[in-house]
Amino acid sequence: MRPVGAELIERREILPGQWLMSWHVPQVVSGSRAGQVVHVRTVEAGGLPLRRPYPIATADVSSGTLTIQVPGTGAAGTWVRGLRIGDRADMAGPLGRPFEVDSRSRHLLLVAEGASIASLRFLIDEAIRDVRSIVLLYGAPSSSEVYPSSLLPDEVEYVVATADGSLGHRGPVVDLVPDYEAWADQAFAAGPTVMLAELARLATGRRGRLGVATLGRKRGGGRPVQPGSAEARRKSHLQVGLDQAIGCAAGTCLGCVVPGRDGPVRVCREGPVFAADELDWERVS
Amino acid sequence: MRTPTVRIVRPAIRPVTRPAPPNARRVPPAGSAGPAGGPGPNRGAVIEAMPQPALDALGGRPVDLEVDLGRGLVLSNPLVAAAGPFGYGVEVADLADLQRLGGLVTRGTTLKPRGAHPGPRLAEVPAGLLVGVGLQNPGIDAVLDRYATTWAKWPVPVIINLCGETAGELAEIARRLEGAPGVAGIELNLSCGAGGRGGVVFAMDADAAASAVSAVRRATDLPVIAKLSAAAADIRSVARSVEAAGADAISAINTLPGFLPSADRASPALGSGFGGICGPSLKPIALRVVYEIAQVVDVPIIGIGGVCSIEDVLDLLACGASAVGVGVAALADPMLPVRLADELADACRARRATSVAELVGTALPSKAGSPSTRGAEYAR
Numbered sequence: 001m002r003p004v005g006a007e008l009i010e011r012r013e014i015l016p017g018q019w020l021m022s023w024h025v026p027q028v029v030s031g032s033r034a035g036q037v038v039h040v041r042t043v044e045a046g047g048l049p050l051r052r053p054y055p056i057a058t059a060d061v062s063s064g065t066l067t068i069q070v071p072g073t074g075a076a077g078t079w080v081r082g083l084r085i086g087d088r089a090d091m092a093g094p095l096g097r098p099f100e101v102d103s104r105s106r107h108l109l110l111v112a113e114g115a116s117i118a119s120l121r122f123l124i125d126e127a128i129r130d131v132r133s134i135v136l137l138y139g140a141p142s143s144s145e146v147y148p149s150s151l152l153p154d155e156v157e158y159v160v161a162t163a164d165g166s167l168g169h170r171g172p173v174v175d176l177v178p179d180y181e182a183w184a185d186q187a188f189a190a191g192p193t194v195m196l197a198e199l200a201r202l203a204t205g206r207r208g209r210l211g212v213a214t215l216g217r218k219r220g221g222g223r224p225v226q227p228g229s230a231e232a233r234r235k236s237h238l239q240v241g242l243d244q245a246i247g248c249a250a251g252t253c254l255g256c257v258v259p260g261r262d263g264p265v266r267v268c269r270e271g272p273v274f275a276a277d278e279l280d281w282e283r284v285s
Numbered sequence: 286m287r288t289p290t291v292r293i294v295r296p297a298i299r300p301v302t303r304p305a306p307p308n309a310r311r312v313p314p315a316g317s318a319g320p321a322g323g324p325g326p327n328r329g330a331v332i333e334a335m336p337q338p339a340l341d342a343l344g345g346r347p348v349d350l351e352v353d354l355g356r357g358l359v360l361s362n363p364l365v366a367a368a369g370p371f372g373y374g375v376e377v378a379d380l381a382d383l384q385r386l387g388g389l390v391t392r393g394t395t396l397k398p399r400g401a402h403p404g405p406r407l408a409e410v411p412a413g414l415l416v417g418v419g420l421q422n423p424g425i426d427a428v429l430d431r432y433a434t435t436w437a438k439w440p441v442p443v444i445i446n447l448c449g450e451t452a453g454e455l456a457e458i459a460r461r462l463e464g465a466p467g468v469a470g471i472e473l474n475l476s477c478g479a480g481g482r483g484g485v486v487f488a489m490d491a492d493a494a495a496s497a498v499s500a501v502r503r504a505t506d507l508p509v510i511a512k513l514s515a516a517a518a519d520i521r522s523v524a525r526s527v528e529a530a531g532a533d534a535i536s537a538i539n540t541l542p543g544f545l546p547s548a549d550r551a552s553p554a555l556g557s558g559f560g561g562i563c564g565p566s567l568k569p570i571a572l573r574v575v576y577e578i579a580q581v582v583d584v585p586i587i588g589i590g591g592v593c594s595i596e597d598v599l600d601l602l603a604c605g606a607s608a609v610g611v612g613v614a615a616l617a618d619p620m621l622p623v624r625l626a627d628e629l630a631d632a633c634r635a636r637r638a639t640s641v642a643e644l645v646g647t648a649l650p651s652k653a654g655s656p657s658t659r660g661a662e663y664a665r
Contacts, residue, residue: 002380041617050407050414051617075409090618245407247414247616250380252372252392254418255407255616264401264421283403 003041004028006091008083009065015145017072018115019080020057025091026064032056033098034122035241035273038068039249041090042079052076053246053272055119055190056094069118095249096272099123099188099241100234101130108132109184111199113139113173113191117147119241119272120190128155135159135180139173139195142166174198189276190241193284200276203238227262227278228270236275242267259283348633349640350626352387352608354585355533356508358442358470360387360608363641364598364626367536367589367610368393368446368472368512369416369563371619373432374439381619384441385626387608390536391428393448393474396458398424403556408545413564413591414613415543417557420448420477425458429465436467444470444510448477452487452500459504470508473501475527476516476539488514488539491526502531510534510587515541515574521656524578536587536610537574541567563613565591572604579605579646580653593621595628602641603648 006025014020028038037053054068072080083089099119101108108127110120117138127134135157140146143166149158160168161176169176174195177187189199225232233239244267247255256267259280265271350362365388371377374389383389402419409415422428428445436443445468449455455473462468475488475497487497498511511532517523524535540561545554553559571590579586588606592598593614601609611622633641 050409050613245405245409247407247613248370248372248377248619250372250377250619252374252376253370253616254372254392254401254421255416256404257401257406257418257421258404259401 003039003090003092005088006040008085008087008089010085011080011083013072014069014148014151017077019070019072020067020151021070021080021083022065022067023089023091024063024065028091028093029059029061029064029066032059032066032094034126035099035119035239036094036096037119037246037272038066038091038093039095039246040068040092042076050245050247051090051092051249053095053244053249053268055116055122055241055243055272057118057121058125059122069115069121071115092249095246095268097230097233097270099126099239099273100230101127101132102186102234105185106132107183107185108134109177109180109187110134110136111139111173111177111187111189111191111195112136112147113195116190116192116241116243118190120188121151123188124153124156128153133157135183137161137173137176137180139163139191140167172198174202177202186236187238188241189238190243193242196240196242196276197281197284199238200240200279200281203276228265232278233273233275236277238276239273240276240279242272242274244272346634346639348630348638349642350387350630350633352585352641354470354508354510354587354608356470356506358388358444358508358533360442361440362387362626363602363606363608363629364622365390365444365587365608365610366615366622367612368474369418370612370615373428374441374443375432375435377619378439381615382623384439385623386441387626388442388444388469390444390472390610391446392422393420393446393477394422394425394428394458395420395448396425396454398422398427405555406557406560408554408560410543410545410562410564411566413562413566415545415555415560416540416563416613417555417560419557425461429461429468433465433467439467442469443467444472444508446472446474446512447501448474450478452497455497456500456504459501459507459509462507463505468507470510470533471501471505472510472512472536473497473532474512474539476512476514486514488512488523489517491519491522494523495526495530498527498530498532508533510536512536512539513574513578514539515570519656520574520577521581524582528582528584532584534585534587534607535578535582536589537578538567538571538590541570563591565593565597565614567591568597568600572600575601575606576604576649577656579649592625595625595632598625598629599632599644602644603646605646605649607642607645 004027006023009024010022037055039051041051057067059066112120137159139161141163161173244256246268247253249268251269257264352360352363368390372392399420401421406417447458478486485493487493511527515538540563542559543562547554568591575588585607587608588601589610592611598609
């Protein structure tokens, strides 16, 4: 997938140090799905030799624009602040495998922490289009870092947990999950690996289920599902979007590899969205 | 059009691979006078015997970009994809326009399949990247099985990067490459070995490096390129000993070991702990090593380390490299190596050079200078 030129349409700071950037890049927008990423070449002083992967937060085919959420810290922050509207960037995508929602799922439970919410943000749009109900659980250190509800559609039930208790539940966001398990048909998560591992453990303790729908699983087995396939993700009760540095995005450099249950898997090709039971959470760091 | 294997020793006058435009011979190569004014008595004859490379799109002067690495391994231009970023090439063949490269060096390959270091495997460092992939590869047999028939159809020579713990293991892999289609040469990653397990890393020591090279040399007729490490205390003696042991060419340098703590400073940033430093931060070290070994060996050198622009290419050539490898910069810009090849042809024209060889070693002293560090290790 050759990179194409993207034009910066809009940029605003939605949280301290978090920038929402809107790019006009019709070639990438068409066919993009929730969970997929764009690989952006950020031009930085010192010559950083790496593209950066950002989940597509929203995509609008009619206008050919997409948004990404860029943490404005470190070298990437210098790049973001130096850009002007109309500037161009080199962008490859959409990359990777998307979130898969089972057609019978009515209730989606979304769990996010930090800037990783971007990949679930796109899933919200897709789910609303398909008339599903959504609960979004969001974790942040304090109220000042909570994702603004103004950026979420009204249809979403938004529940917040903060580490210091300044807004919503006091404690980790995973604490909120048991309240919604009986309601949810499928669960989707994005955030730090520690949180995802905790969720995966929670799901394992419930026989791999963070949700109640049967999702095509016949009692007592049925046809085995090919690991890594869209079907495996669709039939999984928990799908996770991993946030990893990606080197080549072509599957050759093996820089983004994480331990899978059946051997190492590449985030850029087999991911970034995995069924939680496809990964070896003991060794994912 | 392609000969079945590039391991054919080519005739002195190489066939023209692309048809020269009709005006190719009529354009006198500016900057090199004809037979009358040439610097040497045979100057004109040499130019006459040289193949006529195709003109560039704008009808610019032809420039001879070929690099002969020995044993019939001739690169169409000096730009090589260094080991790592492009894997085994097959997945990125179109993305990176590989066929226009001088050569493709594969990911490091071992005798047996090697598993993975846990993540994270990449971390950013000033002007570079810390990489801890840990030689993950499916093993030489699986590699040949999967990719060799594809390579055999490619015009670009594919050079296999080999890693092993012992000289015997390296020789065993080299034997399996004998007769394999599509394998044009071997790059020996001497930054491996039994270091830390009672043995020595080949590249650190002249004798160990020579033992690895000569074992592989005995096992195969393929061109052998010895990849040296800047971590060696006495790089000149290592270079001399691999040359004496039969290396056809030398590549320098590999990544250097580095370390970075994680963001919370509670553990290493990489799952592997240590990583290899890649990127522009390596460039002055690569230049130093190439500059030093070019003064003491006669075999061609592939300069590798932090190449991001044509300036980097020209610097390495000036320090004595005949070819240049592009590493981690190709991750962000897969077309970079090919673009640099085009820019190199333009740079030759701008300098009125008819052959890229004229740019090689221009910064070298007329006689071997003193080593970069003085001390007992340079006594021999």
